[in-house]
Amino acid sequence: MSEADRPDAPLEVAVFNAGGNWPRPFRDMDGEFLEGMWRVNALAGFFFAKAALDVMLPRQRGVILFTGASGSLRGKAMFGGFAQAKAALRALAQSASREFGPQGIHVAHVVIDGGIDGDRLNAFLPGMKDEKGPDGMLDPDGIAENYWTLFQQPRSAWTHELDVRPWVETW
Amino acid sequence: MSEADRPDAPLEVAVFNAGGNWPRPFRDMDGEFLEGMWRVNALAGFFFAKAALDVMLPRQRGVILFTGASGSLRGKAMFGGFAQAKAALRALAQSASREFGPQGIHVAHVVIDGGIDGDRLNAFLPGMKDEKGPDGMLDPDGIAENYWTLFQQPRSAWTHELDVRPWVETW
Amino acid sequence: MSEADRPDAPLEVAVFNAGGNWPRPFRDMDGEFLEGMWRVNALAGFFFAKAALDVMLPRQRGVILFTGASGSLRGKAMFGGFAQAKAALRALAQSASREFGPQGIHVAHVVIDGGIDGDRLNAFLPGMKDEKGPDGMLDPDGIAENYWTLFQQPRSAWTHELDVRPWVETW
Amino acid sequence: MSEADRPDAPLEVAVFNAGGNWPRPFRDMDGEFLEGMWRVNALAGFFFAKAALDVMLPRQRGVILFTGASGSLRGKAMFGGFAQAKAALRALAQSASREFGPQGIHVAHVVIDGGIDGDRLNAFLPGMKDEKGPDGMLDPDGIAENYWTLFQQPRSAWTHELDVRPWVETW
Numbered sequence: 241m242s243e244a245d246r247p248d249a250p251l252e253v254a255v256f257n258a259g260g261n262w263p264r265p266f267r268d269m270d271g272e273f274l275e276g277m278w279r280v281n282a283l284a285g286f287f288f289a290k291a292a293l294d295v296m297l298p299r300q301r302g303v304i305l306f307t308g309a310s311g312s313l314r315g316k317a318m319f320g321g322f323a324q325a326k327a328a329l330r331a332l333a334q335s336a337s338r339e340f341g342p343q344g345i346h347v348a349h350v351v352i353d354g355g356i357d358g359d360r361l362n363a364f365l366p367g368m369k370d371e372k373g374p375d376g377m378l379d380p381d382g383i384a385e386n387y388w389t390l391f392q393q394p395r396s397a398w399t400h401e402l403d404v405r406p407w408v409e410t411w
Numbered sequence: 412m413s414e415a416d417r418p419d420a421p422l423e424v425a426v427f428n429a430g431g432n433w434p435r436p437f438r439d440m441d442g443e444f445l446e447g448m449w450r451v452n453a454l455a456g457f458f459f460a461k462a463a464l465d466v467m468l469p470r471q472r473g474v475i476l477f478t479g480a481s482g483s484l485r486g487k488a489m490f491g492g493f494a495q496a497k498a499a500l501r502a503l504a505q506s507a508s509r510e511f512g513p514q515g516i517h518v519a520h521v522v523i524d525g526g527i528d529g530d531r532l533n534a535f536l537p538g539m540k541d542e543k544g545p546d547g548m549l550d551p552d553g554i555a556e557n558y559w560t561l562f563q564q565p566r567s568a569w570t571h572e573l574d575v576r577p578w579v580e581t582w
Numbered sequence: 583m584s585e586a587d588r589p590d591a592p593l594e595v596a597v598f599n600a601g602g603n604w605p606r607p608f609r610d611m612d613g614e615f616l617e618g619m620w621r622v623n624a625l626a627g628f629f630f631a632k633a634a635l636d637v638m639l640p641r642q643r644g645v646i647l648f649t650g651a652s653g654s655l656r657g658k659a660m661f662g663g664f665a666q667a668k669a670a671l672r673a674l675a676q677s678a679s680r681e682f683g684p685q686g687i688h689v690a691h692v693v694i695d696g697g698i699d700g701d702r703l704n705a706f707l708p709g710m711k712d713e714k715g716p717d718g719m720l721d722p723d724g725i726a727e728n729y730w731t732l733f734q735q736p737r738s739a740w741t742h743e744l745d746v747r748p749w750v751e752t753w
Numbered sequence: 754m755s756e757a758d759r760p761d762a763p764l765e766v767a768v769f770n771a772g773g774n775w776p777r778p779f780r781d782m783d784g785e786f787l788e789g790m791w792r793v794n795a796l797a798g799f800f801f802a803k804a805a806l807d808v809m810l811p812r813q814r815g816v817i818l819f820t821g822a823s824g825s826l827r828g829k830a831m832f833g834g835f836a837q838a839k840a841a842l843r844a845l846a847q848s849a850s851r852e853f854g855p856q857g858i859h860v861a862h863v864v865i866d867g868g869i870d871g872d873r874l875n876a877f878l879p880g881m882k883d884e885k886g887p888d889g890m891l892d893p894d895g896i897a898e899n900y901w902t903l904f905q906q907p908r909s910a911w912t913h914e915l916d917v918r919p920w921v922e923t924w
Contacts, residue, residue: 266852267803274799278791282837286787290780311844320848324795324841331824331840335833339779342579357567375567382568389560395578396528396546397553402573407566408513437681438632445628449620453666457616461609482673491677495624498673499666502653506662510608684921699909717909724910731902737920738870738888739895744915749908750855 250299253391254292256285257307259325263318274321281325286332289347293340300344303391306333308401310353310411337400346398348390353405354378376408421470424562425463427456428478430496434489445492452496457503460518464511471515474562477504479572481524481582508571517569519561524576525549547579592641595733596634598627599649601667605660616663623667628674631689635682642686645733648675650743652695652753679742688740690732695747696720718750763812766904767805769798770820772838776831787834794838799845802860806853813857816904819846821914823866823924850913859911861903866918867891889921 259281264273289304296302312330315323330349337347355361355368357377362369369377386404393399405411430452435444460475467473483501486494501520508518526532526539528548533540540548557575564570576582601623606615631646638644654672657665672691679689697703697710699719704711711719728746735741747753772794777786802817809815825843828836843862850860868874868881870890875882882890899917906912918924 266849267806269799271796271800274796278795278841282791282841283784283787286782286833286837287784290782293780315844315846315848315851317848317851320799320845320852323844323848324799327840327844328791328795328837331828331836332833333828335828335830335836336779338582338828338830339833344578346578375565377567379565379567382565385564386560386568386570389557393556394546394550394553396548396550397557397575398578399557399573399575400582402570404568404570407515407517407569411509411571437678438635440628442625442629445625449624449670453620453670454613454616457611457662457666458613464609486673486675486677486680488677488680491628491674491681494673494677495628495670498669499620499624502657502665502669503662504657506657506659506665507608509657509659510662680924686920688920717907719909721907721909724907727906728902728910728912731899735898736888736892736895738890738892739899739917740920741899741915741917742924744912746910746912749857749859749911753851753913 251292251295251302253303253305253387254288254296255305255307255387256288258284259307259322261309261311261319261322264321265318266320269321274324277321277325278328281322282328282332285329289332289336293336293345296345297340297343302344303346303348304336305387305390306330306347306349308333308349308351310351312349312351334400341398344395346390346393346395348399349401350383350386350390351401351403352378352383353403353411354409356380356383372406373408376406378404378406422463422466422473424474424476425459425467426476426478426558427459429455430478430493432480432482432490432493435492436489437491440492445495448492448496449499452493453499453503456500460503460507464507464516467516468511468514473515474517474519475507476558476561477501477518477520479504479520479522481522483520483522505571512569515566517561517564517566519570520572521554521557521561522572522574523549523554524574524582525580527551527554543577544579547577549575549577593634593637593644595645595647596630596638597647597649597729598630600626601649601664603651603653603661603664606663607660608662611663616666619663619667620670623664624670624674627671631674631678635678635687638687639682639685644686645688645690646678647729647732648672648689648691650675650691650693652693654691654693676742683740686737688732688735688737690741691743692725692728692732693743693745694720694725695745695753696751697748698722698725714748715750718748720746720748764805764808764815766816766818767801767809768818768820768900769801771797772820772835774822774824774832774835777834778831779833782834787837790834790838791841794835795841795845798842802845802849806849806858809858810853810856815857816859816861817849818900818903819843819860819862821846821862821864823864825862825864847913854911857908859903859906859908861912862914863896863899863903864914864916865891865896866916866924867922868919869893869896885919886921889919891917891919
């Protein structure tokens with residue numbers, strides 16, 4: 241895709257939100273599991289950013305938003321597969337932010353810490369919502385509001401990283 | 412101040428923004444300098460939060476926003492006095508967030524990284540604005556927009572910490 | 583104290599290990615409590631380092647070791663008083679390391695994470711040792727060994743920060 | 754390899770030190786480059802640890818040491834390829850440490866920050882040694898001494914992470 245192809249609709253924002261968190265004991269992981277995690281969370285994020293940059297850099301404007309998790313910041317027991325992939329994505333996001341910020345591209349990384357109150361998690365862990373109590377899971381609209389805010393930030397005051405968690409979440 | 416005194420205007424948000432960053436070689440600092448830094452940046456933040464909590468906790472709602480800096484995260488050479496005070500404030504903010512979040516109080520910490528395009532800095536370093544170039548300093552309105560966003564976050568998706576810097580800032 | 587006073591025994595290493603960790607709810611803390619914590623843990627560390635630097639800098643050699651804790655890195659609920667003081671000390675240690683490293687002074691910060699198997703804690707929490715199991719508390723000799731290692735590091739390979747915790751400690 | 758094969762020489766320590774740091778602009782990287790970096794630095798470290806654990810866990814003792822870099826902690830511009838791989842390795846090391854520490858296996862991560870005074874770097878950047886000055890590069894023996902120290906730590910006082918840099922290195 242190029243600007244020439246779509247002069248009517250320049251790309252203003254690109255949100256990367258692939259990935260899934262599957263715990264597994266360290267010795268039960270294999271290369272396929274780790275590589276799959278890394279491909280979905282980190283490598284796909286790289287290709288995604290590169291494609292967005294191709295379109296955004298000529299106009300020297302655009303916003304690229306990556307979705308992270310608490311595993312982006314540290315590797316807990318049983319979560320090494322997810323954490324290594326999310327940590328890799330975070331390093332890529334930081335690197336892209338530092339290289340392309342001064343070229344007008346806003347790159348940010350959102351650390352989602354908590355269960356998301358959406359179809360996937362509610363189907364997989366149906367008891368979680370009651371256990372967490374009112375507003376104890378992340379409302380997708382509440383998350384989206386933060387992406388919207390990042391998108392609207394003027395270039396004089398850009399955020400690279402913010403965390404988001406429900407009020408009752410232990411951290 | 413108490414809710415009884417002002418039933419018409421309950422306290423919804425409290426923003427702490429005291430402090431100043433004065434570099435000084437380590438051995439040129441003395442107890443008075445360090446204590447002054449700590450009192451203005453950290454201890455005042457504690458008293459501020461405590462007073463706000465007195466009013467907010469009975470209603471189980473309210474937002475307390477602390478202003479940090481890159482020095483909140485690490486101590487650079489010549490900036491030990493400021494960094495120790497800002498690091499102390501950050502630890503207090505984290506501790507308050509963890510204790511009072513589940514009681515309905517949103518505590519957040521904003522890491523300001525860059526020069527603020529306001530009267531104080533422009534008077535003190537008049538050449539900075541030209542040197543940094545267009546939008547190279549933090550616009551106070553842009554900063555304020557982030558505080559406003561934090562204030563509006565629903566309790567299902569609270570941010571504790573975010574950074575804010577101009578697009579051209581090296582980090 | 584000066585080198586002139588003790589030409590026979592130049593100061594090679596200075597270890598700062600003051601402080602105590604007293605949890606307290608945020609709103610039960612007062613200025614006196616916070617200031618006491620800060621004075622013992624942070625300000626005393628500054629004076630200590632300054633006095634050591636006076637003696638070490640003329641010879642362009644010497645090692646200053648600060649004792650930290652997990653609270654140095656983040657503020658948990660109920661531990662804001664301790665965390666703000668330890669975070670302040672850590673910022674000072676980083677700042678001193680960056681300023682004086684190139685002048686030949688090795689400044690390091692040891693993050694102690696776990697209960698110390700010494701008289702104080704065993705008297706205060708007599709059941710902890712059994713609860714933690716064999717080697718579940720930090721052996722003072724084991725801690726000391728790390729300080730000794732830091733002291734012996736050649737200037738081509740200095741450590742600024744390391745953590746130390748018992749094998750069974752959750753982190 | 755198994756204990757049965759070598760009853761005379763049980764595996765006590767395993768040191769992982771693969772990898773190389775090749776800067777590259779973000780958009781000049783491709784999937785092959787990123788995957789190669791990840792395979793050498795992160796995936797190989799996983800297989801290495803798994804093989805060592807197979808031998809160490811039955812005896813409930815052993816030490817696994819991973820080599821990191823400043824890129825393990827953050828992604829600088831031009832260094833995203835290396836940083837994503839090293840960040841992934843660090844997350845794996847943390848995860849393994851938390852899972853296997855209580856089973857008697859000591860897992861640690863050494864953050865090497867600076868140029869290593871060895872054949873590779875001296876051939877590649879022959880002017881670096883003079884530029885950095887005396888002891889301005891990391892002496893391999895000095896690095897090794899730290900691995901030796903980690904290996905000897907008693908289980909009551911284990912280090913998970915330490916940094917190592919020359920005295921004149923800016924950080």
